[in-house]
Amino acid sequence: MLPNEPFSRGKSPIKVLQYFSCGVAVIGQPYGATGELTLDEINSLFIGLNRNWEDALSLLIENEPIRRELAETGTKQFKHHHTTRQLFPRLIDLLTEE
Numbered sequence: 001m002l003p004n005e006p007f008s009r010g011k012s013p014i015k016v017l018q019y020f021s022c023g024v025a026v027i028g029q030p031y032g033a034t035g036e037l038t039l040d041e042i043n044s045l046f047i048g049l050n051r052n053w054e055d056a057l058s059l060l061i062e063n064e065p066i067r068r069e070l071a072e073t074g075t076k077q078f079k080h081h082h083t084t085r086q087l088f089p090r091l092i093d094l095l096t097e098e
Contacts, residue, residue, distance in 0.1 A: 001047060002029055013037050016044070017082055020074035025067045027056040043074040 002008040009032035016037050019026045026044035028034060038044040045056040060067045080086070 001053070002031065004029075004031055008032070016074075017078060020078035021082070023071045023075045025060050025070040026074060027053065027060070037077075041070075043070055043077055045070065 002011075008029070011032060011034070013032070013034040013036070016026055016028065016034050020037075020043070026038060027047060028038065028044060029048055030038055030040070030046050038046070040046040045051065045059065047053055047056055060070075
């Protein structure tokens with residue numbers, strides 16, 4: 001488990017976006033930008049004070065409906081906010097600002 005410190009909070013959330021885009025349930029710690037993308041028991045499972053890695057993995061292994069719901073919600077979030085169709089116009093605007 002990562003400590004809640006500046007280095008951990010500064011890590012990229014790219015893995016979360018990759019998992020969401022592939023329809024994979026996410027387990028992790030909600031530090032930094034990862035915390036902005038993930039919602040416990042909505043699109044991911046948080047580990048930390050109330051749940052450890054083993055508990056989270058066991059839950060996903062043993063409970064296919066929860067695993068599927070987390071993955072589907074994450075994929076919907078990715079498609080709504082993070083695809084090229086959503087990001088490219090914003091990038092163009094940023095690059096052409098004066």
